[in-house]
Amino acid sequence: MFKAIVIDKQDNRQQATLETLDESQLPEGDVTVRVDCSTLNYKDALTITGKGPVVHAFPMVPYIDLAGTVEASASEAYAPGDAVLLNGWGVGEGHWGGLAEKARLESRWLIPLPAAFTPRQARASAPPATPPCSQ
Numbered sequence: 001m002f003k004a005i006v007i008d009k010q011d012n013r014q015q016a017t018l019e020t021l022d023e024s025q026l027p028e029g030d031v032t033v034r035v036d037c038s039t040l041n042y043k044d045a046l047t048i049t050g051k052g053p054v055v056h057a058f059p060m061v062p063y064i065d066l067a068g069t070v071e072a073s074a075s076e077a078y079a080p081g082d083a084v085l086l087n088g089w090g091v092g093e094g095h096w097g098g099l100a101e102k103a104r105l106e107s108r109w110l111i112p113l114p115a116a117f118t119p120r121q122a123r124a125s126a127p128p129a130t131p132p133c134s135q
Contacts, residue, residue, distance in 0.1 A: 004100030007048065008059045014050035016062075026104035027096050030075045033068040033084060033105060036119035038098030041065075047092060048099075056094040064091050066098030067119035075107035083113035085122050 006019045026032065040063070046052030047062045055062070065087040070078045078084065089109040091097045096104070113122055 002101035004061045004096075004102075005048070006059045007050075007055060007062055009055075014055070016048050021100075023102065026102065029095075029104035029106050030073065031070055031078050031084075031105050031107045031110060032072040033066065033086075033103045033110075034071050035066045035068040035098055035101055035103055037068075038063045038066045044092065044099075054093055056090075060092070061096035061098075061100045061103075062092045063098035064088060064093070066091075066103060067113060067122045068103070071102070073107070077107045078110060078112075083119065084110040085113050086110055 001020055001022055004019055004021055005016055006021075007014055007016045009015075023032070043052075043054055044063050047054040047060075065085070067083070067085050070080050070082040070084060073079055073082075086098070086103075086105060086109050089095070089106070091105070091109070092099075113119065
């Protein structure tokens, strides 16, 4: 079980709620990541407030980026324990994004976190009000 902000649409109106989800609800992908932190940018603000037509599929976990640690992998490129980054690739629009404790993603979307950076440093553009980083 993990927590996530989920945006859903009913009667042509978006609503964001904090939900507890089971891993079986994660979308398809070959890598599962424990999300350490994410950032809030303009596009994410449009998404979570419903002010812009950013989301292409509902329900959706918003935020276009994340930094975290691989928990499970069916990819030869990443192993459990690897620190990774993600930004873009339609995440938070058509594929669940980083405003959750876990994410399942395609390995080709991930970037190894450079050893010189912590997840917080990698997401350094994050204002203080964004979800807290564990490091």
